[in-house]
Each structure stands twice: as structure tokens, then as C-alpha cells.
Amino acid sequence: MSRPNLALIGATGAVGTVMRDIVSTRDDIWGEIRLVASPRSAGKTLKVRGEDVVVQALAPEVFDGIDIAIFDVPDEVAAEWVPVAAARGAIAIDKSGTFRMEPDVPLVVPEVNPQDARQRPRGIISTPNCTTLSMMAAMGALHAVYGLKELVVASYQAVSGAGVAGPARLYDEVEALAGDRSVGQTAGDVRKVLANKLSDDSPFPAPIAFNVVPWAGSYKDGGWASEEVKLRNESRKILGIPDLKVSATCVRVPVVTTHSLAVHARFERDVTVADAHRVLEAAPTVVLMDDPANGVYPTPLDVVGNDPTYVGRIRQAFDFPNTLDLFVCGDNLRKGAALNAAEIAELVAREL
Numbered sequence: 228m229s230r231p232n233l234a235l236i237g238a239t240g241a242v243g244t245v246m247r248d249i250v251s252t253r254d255d256i257w258g259e260i261r262l263v264a265s266p267r268s269a270g271k272t273l274k275v276r277g278e279d280v281v282v283q284a285l286a287p288e289v290f291d292g293i294d295i296a297i298f299d300v301p302d303e304v305a306a307e308w309v310p311v312a313a314a315r316g317a318i319a320i321d322k323s324g325t326f327r328m329e330p331d332v333p334l335v336v337p338e339v340n341p342q343d344a345r346q347r348p349r350g351i352i353s354t355p356n357c358t359t360l361s362m363m364a365a366m367g368a369l370h371a372v373y374g375l376k377e378l379v380v381a382s383y384q385a386v387s388g389a390g391v392a393g394p395a396r397l398y399d400e401v402e403a404l405a406g407d408r409s410v411g412q413t414a415g416d417v418r419k420v421l422a423n424k425l426s427d428d429s430p431f432p433a434p435i436a437f438n439v440v441p442w443a444g445s446y447k448d449g450g451w452a453s454e455e456v457k458l459r460n461e462s463r464k465i466l467g468i469p470d471l472k473v474s475a476t477c478v479r480v481p482v483v484t485t486h487s488l489a490v491h492a493r494f495e496r497d498v499t500v501a502d503a504h505r506v507l508e509a510a511p512t513v514v515l516m517d518d519p520a521n522g523v524y525p526t527p528l529d530v531v532g533n534d535p536t537y538v539g540r541i542r543q544a545f546d547f548p549n550t551l552d553l554f555v556c557g558d559n560l561r562k563g564a565a566l567n568a569a570e571i572a573e574l575v576a577r578e579l
């Protein structure tokens with residue numbers, strides 16, 4: 228077929244901005260690239276593939292002639308418009324949480340379960356949440372050889388995971404606190420300074436500058452945060468292990484972009500650090516940074532803006548058989564969001 232036409236829905240947002248960059252820098256397989264956002268952004272001009280493109284307001288007609296539509300919009304917008312795109316003949320690739328756990332919608336990470344992208348009875352493919360995605364290339368590679376049984380995860384999640392409002396708030400808070408060397412030493416003092424200087428419409432439930440916040444997402448039964456429940460359910464679906472034991476604590480940290488995860492992973496088969504090094508070195512989208520004696524391990528500031536999943540601090544757990552502890556960093560806007568969707572779109576486009 229001729230080059231497929233692509234629509235980017237949510238082209239103005241945090242993920243949409245990275246998506247425009249990614250489709251502009253990877254192999255150009257696309258015909259038209261249409262940019263779409265809310266009526267607030269209609270008429271704005273944005274760059275993609277070095278060209279100015281006028282943003283269109285989301286409407287049924289924006290899908291006319293479109294082969295693949297990538298959605299980077301809030302859940303409620305995806306719930307309404309993803310089915311519209313599919314009904315008008317586009318294959319919809321959705322970044323939101325709306326359809327991920329529906330049995331007739333595949334949840335795809337191209338390195339792990341590319342075959343699932345072919346089964347899409349509703350014309351919809353979902354891409355996982357950024358926390359799950361940040362570890363999946365590495366955990367999928369280890370699972371393929373050693374068989375994953377249990378995952379215990381603590382996340383250190385960047386503020387851009389909450390959309391464009393996240394970094395805006397972190398920068399505002401840092402600016403409001405800068406230069407005052409007395410803050411952060413008395414309970415509540417930072418809250419007081421921020422209340423005097425900033426509006427109270429933060430996307431975070433507590434100050435994020437100089438702090439860590441043990442909450443990401445919305446409240447779920449049993450006191451879980453939605454990001455923790457997603458990490459469990461989505462890991463099971465992607466890896467095809469319905470009874471995988473998963474427990475997670477998701478924490479927001481004052482990092483702009485790149486999620487980090489401390490992972491405690493138990494396998495069916497015995498696995499040494501050297502085994503894990505061998506497997507991860509062979510995984511094409513994983514970078515091993517694991518030489519702690521020489522200070523080599525990944526940190527978000529070294530990883531941000533890069534595509535691979537970075538892994539370090541791999542240790543054999545002292546007291547748990549067949550178990551590794553490791554530290555993973557992944558750019559939540561690239562592999563954690565836009566890049567994974569772009570890779571799925573390329574996979575699908577090759578088979579159109």
C-alpha cells in the first residue's frame with residue numbers, strides 16, 4: 228500500500244510533544260501526519276518532520292483517510308473518541324488507561340509481546356502505563372529465560388508522569404523556595420511558604436519540591452493507588468502470567484522526567500548476576516550500567532531523553548532463592564509513553 232496516514236491526537240500535551248519529536252526523527256514511513264488536540268489548541272501551528280502543521284480540533288472528520296491514530300489524551304477523552312476512530316476505519320493506539328484491561332484489546336510492548344498486536348477485534352491496541360513500561364523491556368527479557376514468579380516494586384516517579392502540569396508545578400515550587408536555606412527543616416514550613424507564594428491547584432497531594440510523595444494516581448479499594456494496581460494488572464497481561472504475584476508502592480519524586488524502579492524479582496529457575504548481565508546485554512533495547520564498585524549505575528538525569536531501558540545495581544538477594552534485586556530507569560515520556568506507541572504503530576503499519 229502507499230504510505231499510511233497517521234493522526235496524533237493530543238499533539239500539544241506532554242506525551243504528544245515527545246510523539247511529534249519521535250515521528251520526526253525515526254524512519255519516516257508515514258504519508259500525512261495530522262495533528263489534533265482540543266478546541267483550545269485548534270488553529271495553532273506545531274512542527275512535525277520539520278514542517279509547520281495546523282492543529283485541528285478533535286471531531287469525527289479528523290479520522291477521514293487516517294490509517295493509524297495514536298491517542299495521547301486523558302482517559303475520558305479516549306473513552307469517547309477511540310471507538311469513533313476505530314468505527315471510521317483507523318487502527319487506534321491508545322496511551323490512556325481506558326481500554327488496557329479489556330480482554331478484546333491487546334496491551335502491547337513490542338519487545339515482549341509483538342504477536343498480540345495482530346489480535347485487535349475492536350481495532351484498538353492499548354499501550355501500558357509509564358511505570359509498568361519503564362521496567363518491561365528488562366523484565367520481559369529476564370522472564371523469557373528464567374520465568375518470572377514474583378515482583379515487588381518500589382517506584383520513584385517523575386513529575387512529567389502527571390502531564391504538562393507536573394513539571395510546571397515542580398519548577399514553580401523550586402523557584403518559590405530557592406535561596407531560602409532555612410526551609411525543609413521544620414514540619415510544615417515548606418507548605419507555608421508555598422501557600423503564600425503559589426496557587427493551591429497542584430497536580431500533587433503534597434509539596435513535591437524537597438519532598439517525596441507516596442501516592443500516584445487515584446484512590447482504589449484497600450488503600451491502593453491506581454498506579455500500583457495498574458502495575459500489577461498490566462504486568463500480568465503483557466507477560467501472559469495471569470497469576471504473577473506483584474506488589475508495588477508508587478512514589479512521586481522531584482525528578483522532571485524518567486521513572487526509576489527498585490525491583491525485587493523472583494524467578495522459577497536459579498539466576499546469577501552474571502546470567503542476568505548476559506541476558507540484558509543481549510536485549511536490544513536495554514542498556515546495562517552495572518559496575519557499582521566504580522560508581523556506575525543509572526540515574527534519571529543520565530537517562531532522560533534516551534530511548535532504552537537502563538538497568539543497574541543487580542544483586543542476588545541474600546535471603547531469597549532465585550531472586551534478583553535491581554534498579555531500572557526509563558524515560559517515562561519516551562519508552563514509557565510516546566516511543567512504545569510509535570513502535571506499535573510501525574509494527575502495525577508494516578503489516579497493513
Ligand SMILES: NC(=O)c1ccc[n+]([C@@H]2O[C@H](COP(=O)([O-])OP(=O)(O)OC[C@H]3O[C@@H](n4cnc5c(N)ncnc54)[C@H](OP(=O)(O)O)[C@@H]3O)[C@@H](O)[C@H]2O)c1
Pocket residue numbers: 236237238239240241242243263264265266267268269285298299300301302304322323324355356357387388389390391392559560563564
Ligand atoms: N505523562 C506520562 O508520562 C504518561 C505516560 C504514559 C501514559 N500517559 C497517558 O497519556 C495521555 C496523555 O497524557 P499527557 O501526560 O500527555 O497529558 P497532558 O500533557 O495533559 O496532555 C493532554 C492532551 O490531551 C488533549 N486534550 C485534552 N482534552 C481534550 C479534548 N476534550 N479533546 C481533544 N484533546 C484533548 C490536550 O489538548 P489541549 O492542549 O488542546 O488541551 C493535550 O494535547 C493520558 O492518558 C496519560 O494517562 C502519560
